[in-house]
Amino acid sequence: MSEKESRNKKKIVIFASGSGTNAENIIKFFQNSNKSEVVAVLSNKRNAGALKRAHDLNVKALLFDREALYHTNDVLNILKDMEPDLIVLAGFLWLFPSNIIQEFPEKIINIHPALLPKYGGKGMYGSKVHESVIENKETETGITIHYVNEKYDEGNTIFQATTQIANTDNAESLAGKIHELEYKHFPEVIQQLLEKDN
Structure with a gap:
């Protein structure tokens, strides 16, 4: 490549x-x-598998702390230097700060393992979502890809995909179904958003 x-x-x-x-x-x-x-x-956890996976695939892996994200412009300045066309939250659990959201309007997206607005908000992530879905005897669940704003899981929806819940499903088997949807659709939606910007 040139x-x-x-x-x-x-x-x-x-x-x-x-x-x-x-x-x-x-x-x-x-x-x-x-x-x-x-x-x-970028990760807020030193032992996050995401950092090792990035490193193993020759992608820059950066660790930051709460201070750098919320109380200084350190993370914002790193992003400004990189000039990303899209910022993707993939299992990132902290609320995104407004100074970064304002700097990159409509350029930050998140994936949530449920059909928002159901089962969203603070503390609703990973197995907690799947356990709640099972407890409430839902017949379907899915993924939501949405823009990020200053509140957990409340940005405008970009894409949803659904999967049926069997009587035999538990939180673990449901997680497997959700991962399949994430792996299939998340990269494709990212690609579509980037192509739309051309």
């Missing part, structure tokens, strides 16, 4: 707090793309 092509690539920055399977899936999806690439993965 230097010019590399310069013209759309840049994706991922924020993740956990094991990083979605981050890895997104990195791999764009690895052979001549239009877009993941340039960095």
Whole structure:
């Protein structure tokens, strides 16, 4: 690939707090793309699998703390230097700060493991969501990809996909179904959003 092509690539920055399977899936999806690439993965947890997965795939992996995100402009300045076309929250558990949201309007998206507005909000993440869905005897659940605003899970919806819940499903089996939807749709929606900006 020429230097010019590399310069013209759309840049994706991922924020993740956990094991990083979605981050890895997104990195791999764009690895052979001549239009877009993941340039960095940022995490608030030193032992996050997401950082190791990024490092193993030769993507810049950066750790930050609460101070850097909320009380200084450290993370904001890192992002300004990188000039991302899209910031992707993939299992990032902290509320995103308003100074970054204002700097990158309609450029920050999140994935949630339920059909918002149901089962969203502070504390609703991972297995807690699936346990609540099972407890309430829902017949379907799914994923929601949405823009990020100053409140948990309340930004405008971009995309939803559903899956049926069987009588035999528990939180763990439901998590597996949700992961399948995430791996299939999240990279595709990111690609569509980046292409729309052309």
